[in-house]
Amino acid sequence: DAGVIQSPRHEVTEMGQEVTLRCKPISGHDYLFWYRQTMMRGLELLIYFNNNVPIDDSGMPEDRFSAKMPNASFSTLKIQPSEPRDSAVYFCASSLGVPNTEAFFGQGTRLTVV
Amino acid sequence: AQSVSQHNHHVILSEAASLELGCNYSYGGTVNLFWYVQYPGQHLQLLLKYFSGDPLVKGIKGFEAEFIKSKFSFNLRKPSVQWSDTAEYFCAVNAGAGRRALTFGSGTRLQVQP
Numbered sequence: 001d002a003g004v005i006q007s008p009r010h011e012v013t014e015m016g017q018e019v020t021l022r023c024k025p026i027s028g029h030d031y032l033f034w035y036r037q038t039m040m041r042g043l044e045l046l047i048y049f050n051n052n053v054p055i056d057d058s059g060m061p062e063d064r065f066s067a068k069m070p071n072a073s074f075s076t077l078k079i080q081p082s083e084p085r086d087s088a089v090y091f092c093a094s095s096l097g098v099p100n101t102e103a104f105f106g107q108g109t110r111l112t113v114v
Numbered sequence: 115a116q117s118v119s120q121h122n123h124h125v126i127l128s129e130a131a132s133l134e135l136g137c138n139y140s141y142g143g144t145v146n147l148f149w150y151v152q153y154p155g156q157h158l159q160l161l162l163k164y165f166s167g168d169p170l171v172k173g174i175k176g177f178e179a180e181f182i183k184s185k186f187s188f189n190l191r192k193p194s195v196q197w198s199d200t201a202e203y204f205c206a207v208n209a210g211a212g213r214r215a216l217t218f219g220s221g222t223r224l225q226v227q228p
Contacts, residue, residue: 031214043204043218056215091157095214102148103216105158 004106025094137205
């Protein structure tokens with residue numbers, strides 16, 4: 001398996017533009033997580049899904065952020081409109097919903113909003 | 115709410131020195147504990163995990179961690195570090211039945227000097 005695949009790897013956009021980050025989880029995994037990593041706040045959970053259903057979105061910073069999982073093999077995280085303070089590395093991770101398993105992380109998307 | 119504290123923010127060691135990184139969590143019930151490593155510019159990779167059983171857990175690359183329930187701790191150790199261990203190390207926990215998302219500590223940046 002190729003692991004968790006995220007695209008794009010790097011994104012530079014102007015303030016006010018819409019940004020869409022994409023994630024393909026490991027096949028068969030039924031949990032999908034979106035994390036954000038910044039120097040100031042470390043790794044923060046934004047939202048996670050189980051069987052394509054959002055379970056906890058309390059980490060989503062504000063209404064400008066939205067996430068969807070239309071099927072088991074694809075998820076998006078959208079920021080509209082983007083702001084410079086959204087600059088961060090966004091990681092997607094997936095895991096199996098059985099005991100004693102860990103989350104596998106993608107390579108991340110480095111977002112820079114100028 | 116669960117939280118994770120990593121007290122060492124930046125550690126500098128010489129090669130062959132011994133390593134111990136502290137991790138404390140706050141949750142009174144059953145926990146699953148993890149250490150992840152992030153090499154420069156890369157994604158998070160699992161070093162080791164604890165779910166139950168022997169509190170001394172061995173992971174990859176010679177790392178081990180000990181779960182001490184009475185101290186709410188899960189410290190990471192390695193008897194002799196190598197230059198290639200230079201990375202950031204994250205302790206993480208998920209706690210409670212059904213809680214799948216990880217809460218991460220702030221990370222410890224390890225720099226190993228040759």
